[in-house]
């Protein structure tokens with residue numbers, strides 16, 4: 582069986598500040614997409630400027646690439662990466678029913694957050710995008726204490742304690758790189774439609790009332806779908822609302 586997808590580079594770093602920061606440093610010299618795995622991360626970053634702590638044994642990696650599509654298309658790789666993460670979890674644990682996807686791109690295990698994704702990009706001189714970094718953090722062996730996460734946020738869990746699966750970061754990277762390559766091929770060949778369908782089939786709380794919060798406002802409504810642009814669509818008493826970016830609370 583293939584254990585690494587062709588066309589992808591790999592760097593394994595014993596210690597790094599943040600694999601996303603490293604991705605930005607090497608982006609200009611890339612000759613193809615590259616995975617960067619940090620076995621220790623000292624300054625990991627999460628969504629919305631939050632820190633991301635990485636005890637040894639957890640997974641911290643970034644896929645950095647130089648895509649050529651429009652920024653809107655490029656951002657849809659958040660869904661490509663979520664699906665790849667879901668499949669990697671199933672490959673290492675054999676437990677498809679235990680996992681679900683939380684919009685925009687968290688992975689839940691038995692209802693708790695086991696993984697998060699941070700997309701970062703930079704523009705090129707003269708327009709367009711110079712690189713996209715897809716940073717992925719997975720609680721393989723330990724999860725932060727609940728008091729260290731934002732009030733009301735999904736409680737964190739670890740793969741090991743929830744499933745008994747003891748997986749090293751290197752093993753997880755191999756599973757993830759293979760599943761990412763499969764979904765990337767699907768995305769570049771057929772576009773967002775099949776990715777969206779597959780994502781919705783694994784979505785947490787579809788059809789239920791949820792809350793989407795931004796720094797400016799809060800929308801409560803029934804989670805109807807994710808639209809063809811990747812927006813969260815909530816049905817509210819005022820009508821349908823499409824939300825491009827927010828934190829979701831159950």
Ligand SMILES: O=C(O)CCCC[C@@H]1SC[C@@H]2NC(=O)N[C@@H]21
Pocket residue numbers: 598599600601602624625626627628629631633640641642643687696697698699716717718719
């Ligand atoms: O807030 C989230 O849910 C996203 C967390 C993303 C963390 C990962 S760990 C690897 C990569 N490097 C970083 O500094 N952050 C991402």
